[in-house]
Amino acid sequence: MNPMEKNKWPPGDLVIWIFIMAELLVFGIFFAAYAFTRANHVELFNTYQATLDRNAALLNTLALITSSYFVVRAVAAIKSDDSKRCFQWLLAALFMGAVFLVIKSMEYQHHFSQGINLSTNTFYMFYLSLTFFHFLHVVLGMVILVAVALKARAGGYCAQEHTGVETGASYWHMVDLVWIVLFPLVYVMK
Amino acid sequence: MNTMTENKYFFRPCTWIFLLLVGLTVVTWLIGMKQFSGLQISLMALGIALLKGQLIGDYFMGLRQVSGYWRWAVAIWLLLIGLLVSYAFNISAY
Numbered sequence: 001m002n003p004m005e006k007n008k009w010p011p012g013d014l015v016i017w018i019f020i021m022a023e024l025l026v027f028g029i030f031f032a033a034y035a036f037t038r039a040n041h042v043e044l045f046n047t048y049q050a051t052l053d054r055n056a057a058l059l060n061t062l063a064l065i066t067s068s069y070f071v072v073r074a075v076a077a078i079k080s081d082d083s084k085r086c087f088q089w090l091l092a093a094l095f096m097g098a099v100f101l102v103i104k105s106m107e108y109q110h111h112f113s114q115g116i117n118l119s120t121n122t123f124y125m126f127y128l129s130l131t132f133f134h135f136l137h138v139v140l141g142m143v144i145l146v147a148v149a150l151k152a153r154a155g156g157y158c159a160q161e162h163t164g165v166e167t168g169a170s171y172w173h174m175v176d177l178v179w180i181v182l183f184p185l186v187y188v189m190k
Numbered sequence: 191m192n193t194m195t196e197n198k199y200f201f202r203p204c205t206w207i208f209l210l211l212v213g214l215t216v217v218t219w220l221i222g223m224k225q226f227s228g229l230q231i232s233l234m235a236l237g238i239a240l241l242k243g244q245l246i247g248d249y250f251m252g253l254r255q256v257s258g259y260w261r262w263a264v265a266i267w268l269l270l271i272g273l274l275v276s277y278a279f280n281i282s283a284y
Contacts, residue, residue: 009256009260031271036274058219068246190232
C-alpha cells in the first residue's frame with residue numbers, strides 16, 4: 001500500500017474499536033466525575049493527593065508507554081513477515097505490563113496497610129476505584145496480548161494477515177491512553 | 191507504519207514519538223514533584239496529557255493513516271475530556 005494512502009477503517013478488527021470507544025466513554029465519565037466532585041472538595045482532594053506516590057506513578061507511566069512502544073514494534077515486525085520478532089516484542093510488552101501491575105500492587109499494599117479503603121474519604125474512593133478499574137483493564141489487555149503472542153509464535157500471523165496483532169495492539173494502546181490522562185489528573189493536578 | 195521507509199532512518203518515527211512521550215511524562219512528573227499548583231499549572235499538565243494522548247492515537251494506534259470519523263475518534267475524546275476537566279478545575283479555582 002502507498003504509505004500516503006489513507007485507510008477507511010482503523011487498524012485491527014472494527015469490533016475492538018467499538019469496544020475501545022465504549023471503554024473511553026466510561027473512563028471519560030469517570031474522569032469528569034472526579035474533576036467535578038473535586039470542585040466541591042478542593043482542600044480534601046489536594047490534601048490526600050499529596051499522600052500518593054508520584055515516583056511510582058512516573059514509573060508506571062513509563063512502563064505503559066514503553067510497553068505500547070514495544071507493541072508498535074511487534075506490529076511493524078509482523079508487517080515485515082517476522083513472526084519470531086513479533087513474538088519477542090510482544091513478550092517485552094507483556095513484561096512492562098507486569099512491571100506496571102507489580103508497582104501498582106505495591107502502591108495498593110501500602111495504602112491498605114495504612115487502613116485506607118474505599119470508605120476512607122471521597123478522594124480515596126475515586127483514587128482506588130478509578131485506578132483499580134484501570135488495573136483490571138491492564139490485566140485484560142495482557143490476557144489479549146498473551147493470546148496474540150502465542151498465536152504469533154505458532155506462525156498464525158503473516159504480513160498479509162495480521163488483523164489479530166493489530167486488534168490486540170489497539171486495545172493495549174487504549175489502556176495506555178487512559179493512563180496518560182489519569183496520571184496528571186489524579187497524581188499531579190491541584 | 192511503512193517499515194520499508196523507516197529502515198532508512200537510524201531511529202524509526204515511532205521511536206522519536208516514544209522518546210517525546212517519555213520527555214513529556216518527566217515534565218508532568220516534575221510539575222507534581224515541585225508541588226506546583228494553581229489553575230494554569232493544572233491546565234498545563236492537562237494540556238501535556240492531551241498532547242501525549244493525541245500522539246498515541248496518531249502514531250501508536252495508527253489513526254494518522256485513517257480517514258473519516260475514525261481519524262478523529264481519539265482526538266474528539268481527548269477534546270471532550272479536556273473541556274470537561276478544564277471547566278471543573280476552573281470553577282474550583284474561584
